[in-house]
């Protein structure tokens with residue numbers, strides 16, 4: 001990043017947050033980036049790379065110190081996600097699922113026994129996390145979920161299938177949502193914290209993807225899987241408030257990861273445009289290439305401004321931030337995809353060759369238009385807030 005762009009990006013960060021950005025960036029460029037293409041080729045999960053985050057305090061920034069985490073403010077956590085996402089989707093994703101979805105839900109809705117059991121293991125990196133929400137019948141309409149939880153002696157039996165589940169084959173804790181009464185739609189949805197290693201009736205299968213081939217996604221089958229009452233997170237039928245609270249923070253971390261990916265596209269396009277020549281000049285001297293660079297800078301900074309504002313709102317604990325999190329998620333994920341398209345165009349045909357990263361970044365950016373709510377869902381929510389149909 002040039003000095004001018006870095007000054008703009010860092011303008012209103014504290015000196016500590018700037019230091020965290022520099023430290024995570026140096027670490028990520030040295031320890032993670034050189035391995036990503038190889039892991040993708042070998043379809044291998046980057047477990048060793050993830051473990052390197054733990055002693056540095058970058059793995060569990062949202063977990064309080066009393067449970068072994070590094071407990072940083074939301075903006076600093078976001079900067080860690082942004083810098084990790086700038087180099088690797090999967091490493092950034094596990095940090096964001098662990099902290100935003102699973103740890104935050106446990107902290108807010110978990111019993112003391114659940115917190116004491118799970119959070120220290122998560123903070124030590126012994127136990128990665130997955131969120132099992134999406135089903136083959138759909139991920140957007142969660143109120144209509146098919147997975148059921150039926151009463152059994154001392155607990156519940158889970159039946160159903162979840163798909164697209166990031167990290168599932170490597171996770172030691174699942175946040176699972178299932179319906180205790182399908183006729184009640186979203187009022188039947190119930191959240192559980194499940195140990196996939198000790199629960200009979202859970203099988204984890206491969207979920208074939210065209211991108212993110214780092215053994216990252218799985219499908220998870222629950223067949224009469226018994227979980228004790230102690231696995232309930234909150235009350236039966238109150239899973240939607242758990243999800244709602246988790247999603248504000250989840251959408252923030254996905255949005256800031258998109259800012260990191262948008263930035264990476266720019267960081268790759270700029271040197272290429274200043275080195276590649278056509279018609280005896282650097283392609284960066286052509287106005288049409290300059291226009292793409294300018295649009296990429298504008299998109300990245302506009303997304304960053306909206307996402308950082310959301311981070312500050314979450315730090316101020318100003319209540320639900322549904323509108324702001326939808327705006328941040330929508331703007332940043334579409335900025336990341338468009339920046340990847342522009343970066344590919346600037347690279348010409350090489351943009352699609354295995355030699356350059358930008359082709360992979362396109363599909364990875366596109367994937368973030370789905371996770372934590374699709375663009376259509378966020379447009380619907382934003383319009384409903386604007387029209388007064390929906391309130392925070």
Ligand SMILES: Cc1cc2nc3c(=O)[nH]c(=O)nc-3n(C[C@H](O)[C@H](O)[C@H](O)COP(=O)(O)OP(=O)(O)OC[C@H]3O[C@@H](n4cnc5c(N)ncnc54)[C@H](O)[C@@H]3O)c2cc1C
Nearest residue numbers: 131132133134138139140164165166367370371372374376
């Ligand atoms: C890389 C990757 C990782 C993922 N990781 C996880 C994970 O860890 N855990 C997990 O649970 N899920 C995960 N997902 C799944 C993701 O959350 C879903 O893909 C997403 O919620 C959309 O669900 P769907 O794919 O079933 O699409 P559908 O819900 O079937 O929607 C299909 C299309 O219809 C549109 N649509 C739906 N409803 C409306 C409406 N009311 N108005 C307008 N348009 C609408 C959608 O926007 C979409 O364009 C992941 C997905 C990807 C790609």
